[in-house]
Amino acid sequence: MILRAVILLGVGVAIAWTTAGLTQSGSEPKPGPAPRAAGQVGAAATGMAGTTTINAPRAMPRVRVSVPRSASGEVEVDASCTTCHATRTPNATTASGAELDEFHGGMMFAHGNNRCLACHDATDYDAFHLADGARVEMADVMTLCAQCHAAKVEEFAHGAHGGMNGFWDLSRGSRTRNHCLDCHDPHAPAFPRMVPTFKPKDRFLTRKGEHAEDSR
Amino acid sequence: MVPKVHDEHRVDHGASANPAVTPAYWVSYPRFLLRAARLATDGSFAFYAWMTLLSAVFLVGANAWAHQVAHGMITTHLTDHVSWGLYIANFTFAVGVAAGGVMMVIPAYLYKDHAMHGVVILGELLAVAAIVVCLAFVTVDIGRPDRIWHMLPFIGRFHFPMSMLTWDVLVLNGYLLLNLHICGYLLYTRFLGRTPNPKWYVPFVMISIVWAISIHTVTAFLYCGLGGRPFWNSALLAPRFLASAFVSGPAFLILTLAVLRRFGLSVPDQPVATLVKIVRVTILVNLLMLGSELFTEFYAGGSHTASARYLFVGLDGHTELVPWIWTAIAANVVAAVLFLVPALSSSRFVLVGCVLAFAATWIEKGMGLVVPGFIPSTLHEIVVYAPSVTEWKVTAGIWAFGLMVYTVALKVALPILSGAERVQTDAERSLAAD
Amino acid sequence: MSSEPDEREGSSRRTVMKAAGATLGLAAFAKAVQPLTEFTDTLTREQFLQKHYKELDADEKQAVLARLEAEAKATHGVDVTIADPPPIEGVKFAFAINLSLCNGNGKCVEACHRENNHDRATNQSYIRVLELERGSLDLGSADSSYDHAVPAPGKAYLPVQCQQCDAPPCTDVCPVEATWKEKDGIVVVDYDWCIGCRYCEAACPYHARRFNWTKPEIPAAEINPNQSYLSNRIRPQGVVEKCTFCLHRTREGRLPACLEACPTGARVFGDMNDERSEIRWILANKRVFVLKEELGTKPSFFYFFDR
Incomplete structure (x- = not known):
């Protein structure tokens, strides 16, 4: 049961990038870690000593791919999204990895009824676009999320979503905040299930009745 | 042993024809204590055997407690969920016995029942022994006995009047002092061969009557003041405590009188008859209140009745206390029948009724009261509780100690009261020295 | 005779x-x-005669703190700092948990365990997470011992710890004033004054208090050396302890350990007196509730659902 419910624990891991997986055949590029930029909020405006740092991604991840060379076999290079997509015709109707037969085939997609190009920009796969066509860089991708999830963004802005570390009192120190992508895979944003690893060991405590096991 | 238990008001003045020749207090009081010590330690083989047995049990308890203090209360089966158990259960019951002792005092002094006067001291000494038991149970229940001085007024930080526990400390120790004074005064004057001066004890007796009610009311308030424990948070708790105390106390006294009679003391019939009359009423009042509680808990239902369900019918498959409480209820009902049906009014049936009523109250107001208050927990988890061997040993040790106190108290009091033991005048002493 | x-x-x-x-x-x-000597041998005169926390003057308090640090070194072989941070003037702490986010993973329970130097053998912690039937707050169906993947279908999760009540029943009942509510709202225990009667444990409606049934055991390497007198210093045997909102952290402006550990971001902490604080935004914008409101304990701990 536990094995089947393989669950990711912890935060600070860019779940989106590590769950995509790479098949040995090379049909799926393995993403590298997303470069992060420290986005700073609020400090100058409030005149407080501490700052709030959001753990935001700086740019689109590079993908390590093997490029065949005639003489020396294969070499590995870090390629941007555009490297491949520049030579392919965008398909506006694609809405799932299952529809793709070369790359991204194993990608799990569960994010409403969106198509890939609802967020990804067909003219520049290293960036995104809003509904009105405005370009959004990876570093500002929270704006893209906000377009649909305004309520969550408002909660986030008030410290009521996403958690934080450091100081509650910004006059005494700084804090760091998670970014949307720290906890949510943009292609399947539901928070992953977890297995509790730390339980109290009470003498003489008895479990109540039977519990609904997760579906297997 | 002592030939007869006399009425203190029928003093035999022949014993000391001229009080003027009795020695001064600073001579006679040490002599009184010395005589008491001798009376307490002299006795038949049966007496020594009984005291040795009690000492042995007491020592086992003391040893278990010493281990508990050294290694922590992990040696008990108490938990953060069921944080009070056998100790506090016995404490609560013993408070009832102490309060119940006063049921001899009320007829004697409020209703001027002179036949009761001779035996009233038995009730007061029972109260003394029971309070000693109470204080011992509280002491063994605390995690840091080395810090008990923190509870002393002025020296520690006595959280009075906010904490009901501080009230309990006051009323229990006050009750102990009251009864020690009354018993001590009566015995000392009797030792001197004088008629006790009512001015020096009757007001204290009157106070002790009110005080007896207060000790059990305050003990009930310890529980019913806790809003987070619906099983206890009931206005009926204090009255029910009193009703059951006025069953168990007199029941114990009837048994004591029967034992004394067996040891050859002449015990008048009337006090026993009066005590039986008292139990006839209180045992019914107690059953009525039980019925009232059961109705309130089970007719309305709801999550607040979970503890009552655990106690009476079991909860979520847990029925640990169910056989105990129904045994107690059955014993109470049988005892009530034995007390009330005229055809069964022979003394033998009454004694069986006393044993049943006493045992029933011990179950009902001990474990039956304390443990369900914690099950389910305030977060409705079920952590079961059964006392550990350490807890049973300590509990047995404390009861043995209480019985030692009561035995010694009776051993000292009865001969002095009967006039068989009294101070010697100087003339008598010089005569004896020849 | x-x-x-x-x-x-x-x-x-x-x-x-x-x-x-x-x-x-x-x-x-x-x-x-x-066997009593096993206990009395470890009890020093200074320990036995130590005054109540509120009766210690500045010098005496420093002496006590230094002695406690030395005792920690002697007993556990660890250099610890035992401070005594006072409440921050004008601050009143409160906590809120978003039950729509909480998935019952128990990271807060573990973080509390480590931060507060709890006994290792029992996995002691000030937090208990209950698994409830979804759509019900009936604790009758609650269970804390679940160990399956969470959130389980049809279940909701309710972490419970000290609610830092404004009308705390636990402090009223203490016979020796060993526990009281501080100005910043935190209910504390003087572990060196508590007699261990556990009346507070019986009085608390939230199962927030714990008793040291034996001496807590923690490997030296796992001891959190950042300690304070009223919170996470290693407790003696036989006394009661409880959640202090990590006052050794929060009184220095830092967030509580349970909040930092929460992977779902369900926890919100802050100053009730600061109208710009996160907690005030929650109270103003979410429909919050408190546990067992009918008891009149006035918790400083709020819960809400946002969907």
Whole structure:
């Protein structure tokens, strides 16, 4: 049961990038870690000593791919999204990895009824676009999320979503905040299930009745 | 042993024809204590055997407690969920016995029942022994006995009047002092061969009557003041405590009188008859209140009745206390029948009724009261509780100690009261020295 | 009865017997309570006579803190700092948990365990997470011992810890004032004054208090050396303890350990007196509730659902 419910624990891991997986055949590029930029909020405006740092991604991840060379076999290079997509015709109707037969085939997609190009920009796969066509860089991708999830963004802005570390009192120190992508895979944003690893060991405590096991 | 238990008001003045020749207090009081010590330690083989047995049990308890203090209360089966158990259960019951002792005092002094006067001291000494038991149970229940001085007024930080526990400390120790004074005064004057001066004890007796009610009311308030424990948070708790105390106390006294009679003391019939009359009423009042509680808990239902369900019918498959409480209820009902049906009014049936009523109250107001208050927990988890061997040993040790106190108290009091033991005048002493 | 002159011989033999019996009894008693010395040997005069926290002047408090640090070094071989941060003037702490986000993973329980130097063997923690039937707050169906993947279908999760009540029943009942509510709203225990009667444990409607049934055991390497007198210093045996909103952190402006550990971001902490604080935004914008409101305990701990 536990094995089947393989669950990711912890935060600070860019779940989106590590769950995509790479098949040995090379049909799926393995993403590298997303470069992060420290986005700073609020400090100058409030005149407080501490700052709030959001753990935001700086740019689109590079993908390590093997490029065949005639003489020396294969070499590995870090390629941007555009490297491949520049030579392919965008398909506006694609809405799932299952529809793709070369790359991204194993990608799990569960994010409403969106198509890939609802967020990804067909003219520049290293960036995104809003509904009105405005370009959004990876570093500002929270704006893209906000377009649909305004309520969550408002909660986030008030410290009521996403958690934080450091100081509650910004006059005494700084804090760091998670970014949307720290906890949510943009292609399947539901928070992953977890297995509790730390339980109290009470003498003489008895479990109540039977519990609904997760579906297997 | 002592030939007869006399009425203190029928003093035999022949014993000391001229009080003027009795020695001064600073001579006679040490002599009184010395005589008491001798009376307490002299006795038949049966007496020594009984005291040795009690000492042995007491020592086992003391040893278990010493281990508990050294290694922590992990040696008990108490938990953060069921944080009070056998100790506090016995404490609560013993408070009832102490309060119940006063049921001899009320007829004697409020209703001027002179036949009761001779035996009233038995009730007061029972109260003394029971309070000693109470204080011992509280002491063994605390995690840091080395810090008990923190509870002393002025020296520690006595959280009075906010904490009901501080009230309990006051009323229990006050009750102990009251009864020690009354018993001590009566015995000392009797030792001197004088008629006790009512001015020096009757007001204290009157106070002790009110005080007896207060000790059990305050003990009930310890529980019913806790809003987070619906099983206890009931206005009926204090009255029910009193009703059951006025069953168990007199029941114990009837048994004591029967034992004394067996040891050859002449015990008048009337006090026993009066005590039986008292139990006839209180045992019914107690059953009525039980019925009232059961109705309130089970007719309305709801999550607040979970503890009552655990106690009476079991909860979520847990029925640990169910056989105990129904045994107690059955014993109470049988005892009530034995007390009330005229055809069964022979003394033998009454004694069986006393044993049943006493045992029933011990179950009902001990474990039956304390443990369900914690099950389910305030977060409705079920952590079961059964006392550990350490807890049973300590509990047995404390009861043995209480019985030692009561035995010694009776051993000292009865001969002095009967006039068989009294101070010697100087003339008598010089005569004896020849 | 035995004082007749002609019994004098028997009486003196009896006196000898009594003396022998009494000696034997006393010796047996001394032997019986001998294990007590295991406890009293470790109890120093300073520990025994230590005053109540509120009665210590500045010098005495420094002496106590230094002694406690030395004791920690001697007992556990660890250099710890035991501070005594006072409440921050004008601050009143409160907590809120978003039950729509909480998935019952128990990271807060573990973080509390480590931060507060809890006994390792029992996995002690000030937080208990209950699994409830979804759509119900009936604790009757609650269970804390679940160990399956969470969130389980049809279940909701309710972490419970000290609610830092404004009308705390636990402090009222303490017979020795060993527990009280501080100005910043935190209910604390003086572990060196508590007598261990556990009346507070019976009075608390939230199962927030814990008793040290034995001496807590923690490997030296796992001891959190950043400690304070009223919160996470290693507790003595036989006293009651409870959640202090990590006052050794929060009174320095830092967030509580349970909040930092929460992977779902369900926890919100802050100053009720600061209208720009996160907690005030929650109270103003979410429909919050408190546990067992009918008891009138006025918790400083709020819960809400946002969907």
